[in-house]
Amino acid sequence: MERIFHNLSKDARIDIISLLLERRGKKELALELGVSPALITKYINNVTHPSDTVLKRAYSIAQEDERRKINDIILNDLSSSLLEFLENVEVSxxxxxxxxxxxxxxxxxxxxxxxxxxxxxx
Structure with a gap:
């Protein structure tokens, strides 16, 4: 999954963090991800984006229903990228x-x- 996380857009990365924040406070999520609460705030405010390592941790701590939603975020992001690519190359x-x-x-x-x-x- 590391390569998948590496290829995600900044928006998808932030969407994953936002999803996890729906059930957790910033402090709790920061502790679970091994980052500071200030960094969580920076993610949400689009100042910086979560690293591949943070996303890997996020996926590992996600509950089953959250993981399904993360999978949806990943698939949406990757398929959008692929469709954009196909629209800009000669498909033949x-x-x-x-x-x-x-x-x-x-x-x-x-x-x-x-x-x-x-x-x-x-």
């Missing part, structure tokens, strides 16, 4: 790209698993 130049093919396979598998589980088959 990517037709033989093995990584794009692999991504398409993963998405098809996820869709199939979601469809099967929604019918109670998985």
């Amino acid at each position: 130049s990517l037709k033989d790209n093995k990584d794009l093919k692999k991504l398409m396979e993963v998405l098809k598998e996820a869709e199939t698993n979601e469809l099967l589980s929604s019918f109670g088959f998985v």
Whole structure:
């Protein structure tokens, strides 16, 4: 997950901290993340952004429902970046790209698993 956190935008990083603050005070969250309460304030005020290490800790302390929301933040951020990339390149130049093919396979598998589980088959 370290690479995932590294690739997140500043906005997504702050969204993760904001999410965790919904259930915790600044002091409590700072203690759990190993940073100062002043740094939490700087994150929220967009003065600085959480490091990869802080995000890794944030993910590890998140409760199950918070983790699902963090996953949503991550997927939204990464998919937005990918869509922006695809809008700014000649897509036909990517037709033989093995990584794009692999991504398409993963998405098809996820869709199939979601469809099967929604019918109670998985």
